[in-house]
Amino acid sequence: MIVMKFGGTSVQDAAAIRSVIHIVQNKLSKRPALVVSALAGATNHLLESARLAVAGQKHNAEAILKKLHERHSGLSAELIKPIAEREKVETFLKTTFDKLQSLVDGVSLLGELTDRSLDMFAAQGELLSSTIIASAFREAGVDALWLDIREVMITDDQFTAAAPDTNLLKNHSARLIKPALEKGKLIVTQGFIGNTKDGITTTLGRGGSDYTAALLGAALDANDIEIWTDVDGVLTSDPKMVHEAKRVKIMTFQEASELAYFGAKVLHPATITPAVERNIPVHVFNTKNPVSSGTLITAKHDRTLEGVNNCVIKSIAYKKNITILNIASTRMLLAHGFLYSIFEVFKRLKISVDVISTTEVSVSLTIDFSDKLDEAVHELKRFAQVTVEQERAIVCLVGEQMRYTPGIAARTFNAIRDVNINMISQGASEINLTFVIAQSDVDTVVKRLHDEFFSGPLPSAIFE
Ligand code: ADP
Numbered sequence: 254m255i256v257m258k259f260g261g262t263s264v265q266d267a268a269a270i271r272s273v274i275h276i277v278q279n280k281l282s283k284r285p286a287l288v289v290s291a292l293a294g295a296t297n298h299l300l301e302s303a304r305l306a307v308a309g310q311k312h313n314a315e316a317i318l319k320k321l322h323e324r325h326s327g328l329s330a331e332l333i334k335p336i337a338e339r340e341k342v343e344t345f346l347k348t349t350f351d352k353l354q355s356l357v358d359g360v361s362l363l364g365e366l367t368d369r370s371l372d373m374f375a376a377q378g379e380l381l382s383s384t385i386i387a388s389a390f391r392e393a394g395v396d397a398l399w400l401d402i403r404e405v406m407i408t409d410d411q412f413t414a415a416a417p418d419t420n421l422l423k424n425h426s427a428r429l430i431k432p433a434l435e436k437g438k439l440i441v442t443q444g445f446i447g448n449t450k451d452g453i454t455t456t457l458g459r460g461g462s463d464y465t466a467a468l469l470g471a472a473l474d475a476n477d478i479e480i481w482t483d484v485d486g487v488l489t490s491d492p493k494m495v496h497e498a499k500r501v502k503i504m505t506f507q508e509a510s511e512l513a514y515f516g517a518k519v520l521h522p523a524t525i526t527p528a529v530e531r532n533i534p535v536h537v538f539n540t541k542n543p544v545s546s547g548t549l550i551t552a553k554h555d556r557t558l559e560g561v562n563n564c565v566i567k568s569i570a571y572k573k574n575i576t577i578l579n580i581a582s583t584r585m586l587l588a589h590g591f592l593y594s595i596f597e598v599f600k601r602l603k604i605s606v607d608v609i610s611t612t613e614v615s616v617s618l619t620i621d622f623s624d625k626l627d628e629a630v631h632e633l634k635r636f637a638q639v640t641v642e643q644e645r646a647i648v649c650l651v652g653e654q655m656r657y658t659p660g661i662a663a664r665t666f667n668a669i670r671d672v673n674i675n676m677i678s679q680g681a682s683e684i685n686l687t688f689v690i691a692q693s694d695v696d697t698v699v700k701r702l703h704d705e706f707f708s709g710p711l712p713s714a715i716f717e
């Protein structure tokens with residue numbers, strides 16, 4: 254079997270969903286399970302309505318929900334013609350939007366918006382889209398079965414970033430999904446969402462549908478995990494920043510996970526782990542251009558390409574809204590436990606640290622923009638001097654070949670020699686070179702480095 258995940262833009266309107274149906278119809282013999290996202294923009298709208306409700310702007314919150322209801326109804330009217338089937342979908346839409354209305358009432362009455370409530374808002378997007386899509390498949394003559402993923406995706410209760418229980422997922426999937434697939438049914442389910450063991454709705458974090466697909470693929474021992482999105486695959490950089498970015502035909506799990514972690518939105522950072530554990534290849538394909546062969550992400554690094562010029566760097570990722578903390582202790586010289594004290598603060602506040610560089614007397618590290626920044630600084634100041642630099646960006650060059658190729662750092666920093674670099678780090682894996690700059694420099698830096706590494710002739714085995 255295979256898992257096929259379709260992102261928000263792949264299901265944004267009737268035309269997109271018709272393309273999805275067409276793509277899937279050609280793959281039915283592979284027994285696909287479909288994981289779908291909310292319609293493009295729907296998750297943002299749901300979260301926006303929650304925020305407006307808690308800010309006392311109930312009417313604006315309701316206006317957003319009304320528009321969203323109309324958008325889903327319009328879609329169902331376009332895609333589902335038989336009256337009885339459409340009425341079923343309309344009833345589901347009404348029940349869902351009634352629930353959202355109650356949530357808006359509750360949040361605005363209490364003036365409080367918890368992460369648990371946010372997840373309840375956000376989760377409705379996938380429930381809505383998947384219901385319409387399953388029905389559209391049946392309309393097209395495919396025996397589609399809508400599945401509430403929350404029956405199998407049991408998570409902890411860390412709302413907005415819940416961690417799944419992979420053992421339970423495996424057991425539940427064997428019971429609830431496998432038999433249906435074996436009977437030739439097409440499973441249509443939601444990405445992004447789950448349930449605590451007590452049945453409270455959670456989400457896996459923004460962009461989490463990719464992660465759902467990989468988790469499900471691992472649980473069902475899929476032959477392939479396909480991520481269908483709006484670009485031809487993983488590209489040499491974000492095409493929204495670098496228009497001439499090229500398709501990377503093949504890359505390793507490790508390359509893909511470094512890229513995702515350092516900002517390449519095309520994959521959720523957690524996507525690769527479940528695939529690695531079972532060694533399941535991940536394909537990234539374009540719903541708008543299904544004839545492209547996309548990107549294949551596998552365990553295999555092609556050693557025959559070692560020493561081949563111009564395929565050292567596979568891709569350049571960047572991540573904005575980064576904060577640097579410079580932490581110095583007058584007592585650090587020869588003192589033990591200083592690093593421990595620092596990281597204990599981040600652990601306690603559940604802030605994850607990305608790039609780190611240390612000297613004997615100071616530590617610099619980066620965190621994503623966080624509303625807990627002030628608290629972290631306050632805690633750190635108990636035992637250290639702390640300075641904060643905001644509006645920074647991480648740039649990360651990734652490629653397996655880096656570990657065999659000298660001179661990459663020299664080429665990189667020479668190409669941007671007029672740019673101030675705040676921090677530099679090369680991971681132990683030696684497959685990435687990561688540095689931190691002012692956010693205002695990120696465009697220039699990424700474009701210049703793309704030019705440096707990708708403007709010459711490239712090996713056609715790797716790049717298109
Ligand atoms: P989906 O809704 O299908 O999950 P996303 O918007 O989350 O799609 O991810 C796809 C987007 O990722 C692309 O439109 C592109 O702008 C962005 N992106 C960033 N870096 C890369 C990269 N290296 N390769 C391809 N796409 C990238």
Ligand code: ASP
Nearest residue numbers: 290296445459460461462
């Ligand atoms: N709909 C969710 C989001 O926008 C999950 C996803 O699309 O991957 O974050």
Ligand code: MG
Nearest residue numbers: 260460518519
């Ligand atoms: Mg995504």
